[in-house]
Amino acid sequence: MRNNEQRVLFLGFEALLSPIRLFATSCRVLVFSIVNIRLHGREITNQMFESAVLSLPIILFSLTIVSLMSILEFSWHMKLVLKQDALVPGFSMVLMVREVAPVVTAMLLTSRVGASIAAELGFMKVTEQLDQLKLLSVSEVEYLVIPRWVGCVFASITLTLASLVTSICVSTGIASRFMNYQPHEFFNTLFVFTKAFDLGGGLLKAFCFGTIIPFVSCVCGLSCQGGSRGVGQAATRAVVQSCLFIIFADFFLSYWLWTF
Amino acid sequence: MAQQHRKQFWVGSLVLISVGFLFAFTWGLGLISPLSSSNQYDVFYNFAGGVEVGAPVRVSGIKVGKVEKIQFLHEELPEPFTGTSVKLTVSVNQEAKSLVKEDSKFYVNIAGIIGERYIEITPGSAASALLIPSSKVRGIDPPRVDQLLSQGYGVFGRVQDFLEQNESTLKELLTTVNSLMTDTNQLLKTVDRKKLNRLVDNLNEVSSNFGALSRGFREPRSRKFVDQVYDLVDRAHQIDKEALKQFFQEEGVRARIF
Amino acid sequence: MLKAINKGIEGLGRWAEFSIRVFKTFTSKGVSSTSLVEQMYHVGVRSLPITIVSGLFVGAILAIQINLQLKDFGAQTFLGGLSTSTTLRNLGPVLIAFLLSGRVGAFTSAELGTMAITDQLNAIRCLGMDPVEKIVVPRLVALTCSSFLLLILGLGMTVVGGVVISSAHLGVNPIQFSQNISLFVSSWSIGIGVVKSFLFGLMIGTISCFFGYHTAGGARGVGRAVKRTSVATLVSIILMDFLVSTALESLKTFFEIMANS
Numbered sequence: 001m002r003n004n005e006q007r008v009l010f011l012g013f014e015a016l017l018s019p020i021r022l023f024a025t026s027c028r029v030l031v032f033s034i035v036n037i038r039l040h041g042r043e044i045t046n047q048m049f050e051s052a053v054l055s056l057p058i059i060l061f062s063l064t065i066v067s068l069m070s071i072l073e074f075s076w077h078m079k080l081v082l083k084q085d086a087l088v089p090g091f092s093m094v095l096m097v098r099e100v101a102p103v104v105t106a107m108l109l110t111s112r113v114g115a116s117i118a119a120e121l122g123f124m125k126v127t128e129q130l131d132q133l134k135l136l137s138v139s140e141v142e143y144l145v146i147p148r149w150v151g152c153v154f155a156s157i158t159l160t161l162a163s164l165v166t167s168i169c170v171s172t173g174i175a176s177r178f179m180n181y182q183p184h185e186f187f188n189t190l191f192v193f194t195k196a197f198d199l200g201g202g203l204l205k206a207f208c209f210g211t212i213i214p215f216v217s218c219v220c221g222l223s224c225q226g227g228s229r230g231v232g233q234a235a236t237r238a239v240v241q242s243c244l245f246i247i248f249a250d251f252f253l254s255y256w257l258w259t260f
Numbered sequence: 261m262a263q264q265h266r267k268q269f270w271v272g273s274l275v276l277i278s279v280g281f282l283f284a285f286t287w288g289l290g291l292i293s294p295l296s297s298s299n300q301y302d303v304f305y306n307f308a309g310g311v312e313v314g315a316p317v318r319v320s321g322i323k324v325g326k327v328e329k330i331q332f333l334h335e336e337l338p339e340p341f342t343g344t345s346v347k348l349t350v351s352v353n354q355e356a357k358s359l360v361k362e363d364s365k366f367y368v369n370i371a372g373i374i375g376e377r378y379i380e381i382t383p384g385s386a387a388s389a390l391l392i393p394s395s396k397v398r399g400i401d402p403p404r405v406d407q408l409l410s411q412g413y414g415v416f417g418r419v420q421d422f423l424e425q426n427e428s429t430l431k432e433l434l435t436t437v438n439s440l441m442t443d444t445n446q447l448l449k450t451v452d453r454k455k456l457n458r459l460v461d462n463l464n465e466v467s468s469n470f471g472a473l474s475r476g477f478r479e480p481r482s483r484k485f486v487d488q489v490y491d492l493v494d495r496a497h498q499i500d501k502e503a504l505k506q507f508f509q510e511e512g513v514r515a516r517i518f
Numbered sequence: 519m520l521k522a523i524n525k526g527i528e529g530l531g532r533w534a535e536f537s538i539r540v541f542k543t544f545t546s547k548g549v550s551s552t553s554l555v556e557q558m559y560h561v562g563v564r565s566l567p568i569t570i571v572s573g574l575f576v577g578a579i580l581a582i583q584i585n586l587q588l589k590d591f592g593a594q595t596f597l598g599g600l601s602t603s604t605t606l607r608n609l610g611p612v613l614i615a616f617l618l619s620g621r622v623g624a625f626t627s628a629e630l631g632t633m634a635i636t637d638q639l640n641a642i643r644c645l646g647m648d649p650v651e652k653i654v655v656p657r658l659v660a661l662t663c664s665s666f667l668l669l670i671l672g673l674g675m676t677v678v679g680g681v682v683i684s685s686a687h688l689g690v691n692p693i694q695f696s697q698n699i700s701l702f703v704s705s706w707s708i709g710i711g712v713v714k715s716f717l718f719g720l721m722i723g724t725i726s727c728f729f730g731y732h733t734a735g736g737a738r739g740v741g742r743a744v745k746r747t748s749v750a751t752l753v754s755i756i757l758m759d760f761l762v763s764t765a766l767e768s769l770k771t772f773f774e775i776m777a778n779s
Contacts, residue, residue, distance in 0.1 A: 069608060080702060115749075116745045161278050227737060232741070239748050247613070251578055
């Protein structure tokens with residue numbers, strides 16, 4: 001029993017440390033390959049396309065609904081506290097920029113991109129394609145990890161921006177339909193509380209989440225073992241661990257950026 | 261190959277769209293403001309009443325710019341800037357530039373139900389010259405509510421002292437007023453010359469007592485307090501009265517207006 | 519584009535068909551308690567740590583954000599009520615369900631998918647038994663029940679997380695925090711949270727079983743099934759969140775009108 005607990009603890013540390021180790025290696029390799037112009041441009045474009053462009057519809061759809069919910073809930077709460085909803089756009093925008101847009105985008109990216117990265121790399125591992133890459137003396141970090149990293153960071157940042165724009169459009173529509181706002185009046189009150197720092201913080205969060213997803217997923221995929229069962233487990237682990245790390249990172253970033 | 265081109269096209273257009281969004285956001289947040297040249301003025305204050313960098317600047321109540329920079333002054337400045345301790349750099353955009361004249365006044369004001377601070381610039385008179393960009397102006401300090409309150413406490417204390425010291429006189433005054441009222445009543449019923457004479461005598465007495473009471477208010481410090489109260493009321497008039505009242509009364513939220 | 523939409527609608531239909539089939543099997547044949555308990559242990563008990571941790575962190579994050587907005591008002595006395603209410607009604611169930619959809623949904627989908635492509639489901643069929651009855655029903659019931667219970671537990675933990683962070687770092691002690699909770703959080707709000715939790719559990723269960731059961735195409739297919747499961751559950755959770763809120767709000771208005779007339 002005790003032995004088992006030690007093993008679980010060890011695995012937990014391993015889960016935390018392996019992505020960081022891979023991150024360090026990738027940083028080194030990235031710098032090295034930028035210096036030597038050895039980036040796999042086509043792979044990077046492919047990954048950007050896969051993770052950003054193909055996730056666009058689903059993220060826009062989800063964020064439309066999330067922002068709809070968030071503005072309605074906000075007006076409900078504001079009516080409870082202040083007996084009026086004059087400040088709703090300002091407040092909901094702040095929460096959107098700081099919290100909801102980066103986190104929900106990252107969660108959706110985790111399920112779409114993270115799971116497919118882990119499944120793909122796991123499949124390559126299981127079918128011994130990784131060994132073939134080694135035989136061709138192609139570095140797996142250079143060829144597989146870095147393009148995914150670039151693609152995912154790109155996706156996270158662009159999609160966060162896109163979802164912010166979506167949420168603005170949706171909440172303007174809702175507010176002018178249900179809450180007696182004129183669209184231009186709504187726009188004016190939108191940025192009352194939002195500071196440039198909030199936007200910067202939101203994008204920093206997006207960057208961090210976009211970095212967490214590929215590294216956790218790549219570690220899960222590359223350490224996959226045992227046929228199709230292993231591939232499934234790798235994909236599951238990728239989703240769970242990325243989500244957990246995103247929530248942790250979100251907590252620490254929120255605390256560090258805004259509480260001080 | 262064609263497929264690769266399609267992917268590149270989509271990625272590229274996403275990059276372009278995102279850059280466009282980022283640009284729009286920074287514009288909306290007021291970080292950058294292309295297509296508009298603005299004038300900057302240095303306004304000096306002794307007490308800036310909680311203005312922050314980025315606070316709006318309004319001319320005639322319309323937002324036309326923002327506070328760009330706040331600096332503390334470390335050395336004493338010559339007239340008319342003596343006694344000032346902060347320098348606010350404010351910007352005013354193209355449309356309102358022509359309204360800022362040499363006799364414009366720069367107030368620090370409060371708006372909205374949570375007490376957002378802004379700089380209000382009154383448009384100058386038509387006769388005076390335009391204010392030269394980046395020139396130095398003495399701003400009008402907002403009333404120090406803390407000082408006002410402490411002065412107010414002083415005045416109330418003195419009024420109380422006065423009341424306590426002249427308790428007997430006041431009682432007398434009240435009884436006289438009382439009898440005055442009854443007399444007036446009588447007078448209305450039957451106009452009697454003799455009683456009217458007595459009434460005039462009583463009135464004389466009342467006015468002499470009032471003279472003693474009002475002497476307490478004539479001190480210069482009390483005078484200043486009354487002026488500041490007028491000033492404050494004048495400013496408070498611009499705040500949305502209904503919202504403020506509801507906000508304070510119904511919610512009991514201790515908004516830090518000041 | 520049109521093809522994709524067509525395919526999506528077709529998938530929705532197949533999902534509904536599958537769910538009805540599972541439901542019918544469940545009502546007619548029931549579920550064996552031994553396999554139910556085993557599945558409950560697999561998906562429920564082993565997800566406890568992750569649920570508790572995520573609940574604590576979600577509560578803490580929302581308390582921090584709402585505190586920031588209230589601080590400008592000087593109205594930190596409302597922190598407890600507002601953050602608890604926001605968390606219970608809307609963001610809490612959604613964020614915890616996101617995590618559970620990975621931990622529970624993707625896990626089940628991968629397991630069923632592996633069974634499907636290694637012909638284990640076909641083997642059961644060859645033995646003359648119904649794989650839906652033997653494999654899918656216990657999993658789906660266990661998944662729905664344990665997701666529901668875990669979500670309720672997670673929601674409880676969000677309140678704890680909010681209390682801990684606000685007394686440790688935001689300068690609002692637990693008594694102040696709990697003062698206005700009763701003012702903001704009505705039993706109706708808690709009811710919304712509970713109904714949402716149940717429906718999220720049902721969505722996670724049916725979707726993951728559906729994708730897992732219909733997996734084809736080797737190890738690659740298992741990966742694809744996991745990906746599809748997590749995407750579909752997330753989107754359906756968001757959609758459900760909106761639908762349930764709207765439906766319950768209009769129901770509440772309806773009741774109020776009925777009570778008044």
